[in-house]
Amino acid sequence: MRIYLVGGAVRDKLLGRAVTDHDHVVVGARPEDLLAQGYRPVGKDFPVFLHPDTAEEYALARTERKTGHGYHGFAFHADPSVTLEQDLARRDLTINAMAEADDGSLVDPFDGARDLDQRLLRHVSPAFVEDPVRLLRVARFAARFAPLGFRVAPETMTLMQQMVRAGEVDHLVPERVWQETRKALGEAQPSAFLRVLRESAALAVLFPEIDALYGVPQRAEFHPEVDTGVHVEMVLDMAARLAPGNDLVGFCALTHDLGKALTPSDVLPRHVGHEHAGVAPLRTLAARLKVPTEFAALAEQVCREHLNAHRAFELKPATVLRLLSSLDALRRPERLQVFLAACEADKRGRLGHADDDYPQAAYLLQAQQAAAAVHAEPYVAQGLQGPAIGEALAAARVAAIAAVRQSFT
Template identity: 65%
Template structure:
């Protein structure tokens, strides 16, 4: 069999990165030949097989032809006549269209290795425009590779603008949008995902609530970057730095200020009540993209409470307790730590303020820990019943918050 390592594994090897899954393409074979060699079939839409020993995926070389709207509208053709170059030609970017044979020799008909050297994300050919998902994939690759110096080729960005303007992105199903978004949020520079989509006009199609933040001014004394869209980019990157790979915190960072797009023009650049105004568009976004419940709950909590956490050192003990209760912090304690990190990301995600201290994070964790040390068993007695136990527990927790306050807190 003529077997080639392809795609991301070759790309990452050339970049000096640890490759993830290793995918292979098989040229000149039939499904029957694969089965006879002991491979196990797993592909539904096209012939993909698992190696009998390594379980690595091996796909027969194939071509694709556009047959309908959206990313599913393709007819796949796979048979022994399909060449390696034809298989590589259907791929999205040149850096993903490189193959390597068993001896380590590269097959690179579209200059992917050259683009890796130049740190350029470039589409393979005109068929790029046939799949709207590739716009999101370009943005997601930028979230991963922008720290390495990658930029989008001007001709690729031009095609992405055409695709965005055509309305083709409306055919994307919510699950695929969320999949690309969540992978970008787990990357080192999620801001590159947002900025790439904004620059090509796609953000308005997939995340209109975030697109609406660009051009909205904030008070320069608190936000030297002024533009709310730029602020959100900075917060996303700070969240990635503080909590690498935590997509729930990343999503909360992305959506915490949606209400600023709804501030009446006469109130700008102030944003009174933007926390409350942001809840409705955030719920709509979560519903549309079918965002997981844990991500949704944390995002709503951060949107609603982030200014309260910023003012934590000024809040009364009873107010702190009620905030923790409102966030369900006694039943789900882990979310308070996530809330604290997301709020720190918001405070430090500002131009020139990335190294500012944020004592509120540790203070919130300390006060929360103090309340968790109190249990219903500690205050139980024969004289107290139902609601009385709850009120006694509340008072005991508030008392512990007061004891745990740090000097000056």
């Protein structure tokens, strides 16, 4: 029995990145061999075990054979005769198909180390086309490693385009699309996720609401980048800069301008009412991908209210209170934090505006704090009852917000 460290741990060690997950492949063993040593079985489709002390994953070397469409259309074979190279051959990218032996030596049958040096995301074998999830994974790895200069190898992009034409992407289950998308939205450069999907033609299949934004013009005096799709890419990357790793902010950024794809051509490049028009396609996208409720709800708030955030200083204090209440921000201030991060990303995700100030965020945060500090007890003590308490509470909160507004003038 021989044990190797494999996959992302080896890749990240070579890149000098922090290693968080340690996965291992066991060659020359049977399930009973690991069970006898105290390993705990967890794999449903193939033999995967947890180490009795570290709880790290140890999988028996295996091969796979395509039996149908989609992610689940595979049959797996694991026994002591399967070699390490055969196990590595079933992986998606060469940079993920390396192993490290106990003595620290590198096992690299597909030149993954070379591709790391050349900053290439390249498929291991033609079997890449058999699993549509790999297309999403390549796009996600592009989002992670784009800041290091990584790009998709031309021959791999050709295979991805073939997969889309063959309809393989149509068989992706919503849960897996969302899982990979959510991870990509938490990466360092999420715009690369969109660009890879778009170049492969998968964006139009998986995210038609996003794909429709490309080529839609905006007013150049407000959006020097002009193209709405490019703007969304810039907003995504600004969101990653403002809230690193926050996929909720990322999803709000991704979907905030969906209404611009619905603007009639005779109105362009103006987008009057786009914030309200975007709610319907956002709900369609969220339902199709089974997006978690909190993601869908906050994204809808950003879509509908981001312009109000931008013009916060122009809003009446009573309108600011209604905005805060619609976010449930008086009880859940963390929702306001997400909302403002997405709105600031929108404002600064424009060509030449990346370093702009966004004082609206500080104002709305202080307005929330001032309003939340007003409680009902004094009005109850005064003898007010029923609706009168609510009216007095609202008036006091409006006054508190007005005082905050004065401090910003």
